[in-house]
């Protein structure tokens with residue numbers, strides 16, 4: 001997909017989107033509701049055409065602003081949230097639906113796939129006789145049966161019971177890899193994308209804002225919103241002066257930003273450390289954790305194998321969160337010092353409220 005855009009009633013919902021899928025790889029389109037994920041997938045499928053841009057499959061142009069080859073004439077497998085099985089056809093005929101060739105050839109492929117999805121012997125059942133998880137597996141077998149070059153999946157696990165979901169996701173992933181198709185999977189769940197994807201395309205307002213491996217997207221977010229899509233984040237504000245930004249957690253080097261630019265230091269609660277405030281033996285600054293800042297506990301919650309502690313910070317009264325392993329439930333009002341893993345802190349220019357027009361120091 002190259003420079004793909006789509007307008008509805010004069011409103012652009014997908015803008016200049018470029019994305020390549022690779023055989024054997026799962027690419028997840030991840031983003032909040034309404035950001036244009038399904039529209040992008042529908043354009044890849046040929047359910048609708050682009051307002052601008054092109055779609056190629058195996059080097060062949062299949063859509064641009066003036067023409068659009070329909071899904072059944074592209075080598076794509078489609079799988080949607082509601083599975084959309086044909087209620088009047090049994091499992092064998094559902095899976096065989098898109099197949100051509102001899103009757104025996106079709107039956108062999110159906111049996112092979114039912115076996116792979118763990119439904120051998122289910123061929124003569126009808127969709128209403130199957131559980132949600134079984135229907136999902138039939139839908140997967142049906143989409144894969146014609147050996148599509150590309151599998152397009154729109155929230156294919158969201159209708160499933162939570163307890164089933166993890167196992168079905170893992171098995172689906174194995175089967176997709178065995179088949180070697182290029183997969184585009186739409187989800188709004190960061191956990192699902194992290195679990196399934198080789199590559200995540202993080203979308204916002206119709207655009208891809210970041211594209212990369214899950215680890216990179218999580219550890220090197222492009223901005224505060226990208227970081228916050230995957231977990232709670234803490235934000236500390238500062239102002240650049242002489243190439244650095246001073247904060248209660250110590251200075252951060254910001255040579256790429258001009259003096260006077262507003263800066264956000266963003267870090268995840270998992271990357272904070274808490275210590276008791278002992279005035280007689282204060283926690284010393286370290287290279288790894290920087291300077292500790294003091295606050296008072298306003299809330300502490302136990303969350304299974306970890307605890308979430310919220311502090312009102314002495315320096316500005318802001319609330320910052322720390323996640324610590326095990327049980328740690330200090331009473332409200334307890335003074336604690338918080339420090340953060342500096343290598344996991346991200347420094348971003350604050351574009352919305354900056355007092356300078358262009359925060360980037362292009363001469364640096």
Ligand SMILES: Nc1ncnc2c1ncn2[C@@H]1O[C@H](COP(=O)(O)OP(=O)(O)OP(=O)(O)O)[C@@H](O)[C@H]1O
Pocket residue numbers: 008009013031032033034035036037038039040188
């Ligand atoms: N057929 C349509 N006609 C008009 N507007 C549409 C149509 N389809 C989608 N939209 C609008 O385009 C925007 C993007 O929708 P899309 O379904 O692609 O988002 P999404 O990221 O997949 O959201 P969700 O996760 O909620 O499904 C939304 O504002 C939606 O209301």
